[in-house]
Each structure stands twice: as C-alpha cells, then as structure tokens.
Amino acid sequence: MTVISSKSAEEYKKQNYTERMDKKGMPVSPHVMIYSFPVVALSSITVRITGVCLWLGVGGIAAHSLAGGDPALLMASIGDSPVLGPLGKLSVAFPLSYHFLGGVRHAYWDQTPEAVTNEQVEKASYAVAGGSAVLTGIAMFM
Numbered sequence: 001m002t003v004i005s006s007k008s009a010e011e012y013k014k015q016n017y018t019e020r021m022d023k024k025g026m027p028v029s030p031h032v033m034i035y036s037f038p039v040v041a042l043s044s045i046t047v048r049i050t051g052v053c054l055w056l057g058v059g060g061i062a063a064h065s066l067a068g069g070d071p072a073l074l075m076a077s078i079g080d081s082p083v084l085g086p087l088g089k090l091s092v093a094f095p096l097s098y099h100f101l102g103g104v105r106h107a108y109w110d111q112t113p114e115a116v117t118n119e120q121v122e123k124a125s126y127a128v129a130g131g132s133a134v135l136t137g138i139a140m141f142m
Helices: 006-014 017-024 039-066 071-080 084-111 118-140
Strands: none
Touching: 039 071, 039 084, 039 118, 071 084, 084 118
16 A cells, blocks of 8 residues: 655645646546547437437427417417528428438448448438538428
C-alpha cells in the first residue's frame, strides 16, 4: 500500500485532471466540442432526435385532445397563419421525412448486410438528408 505524504497530496489536489494525466503519460481523449463527428454518426443522432420530436408532437396532440381541445381546429388555424403555417409544416415534415427515410435505410441494411460498408453507409446518410430535404420542401408547398 502506497502512503502519500500530506505535502504531495496537496500538490496533487492543485493539479487539474489534464495535468495529472499528462504526468502519468495518459493523454486525455478529445472533447466533444473539438471532435468532428462522422456524417454517419450525425445522421444516426438526427434519426433518434426526430423520433423523440415526433413522439413529443403526438403526445402533445393527444394531451390537447384529452384536455377537451380540438386538435384539428388548432392545426387548421396554425396552417392558415402566414407566419406560423410554413414553420408548422416544417416542424412536422422534416422530422417525419427524416425519421421515415432513416427507418427505410435501416430496414434495407437489415435485409442486405453486405451493403453496410463505410463508403455505402456514408452515401446512404447523405441520401437520407437529401431525400428528407426534398420531401420537406414538397410538403411545405402543399
């Protein structure tokens, strides 16, 4: 058992984590703010976030309905607004199209595991982003 003197313990407490790791020869992993996520990771994170957004939206509509409100009237009034209409359509169309296309991509990968290569996965991520942008644009002008 190693005993640390009070003097060395005080010096140890004055060092920050990075200094202690440097002294041990153990570099600190890159921080999230300086690490560049690959497009595949960003796409996966976006699919999950859009799923949560859709879940919250459906839950909000259900809560509004259970509270005695008329969701159809609310949505019609938002859709008729010149300012809120396009924003409302965007807030529904993008998560719905991105999450749907991300699900299609995963279903395809489940059926064809040989298509899951670094190059193909990156191309599929860009395709999901582009496809959802197109679908969102179409939905906003309907």
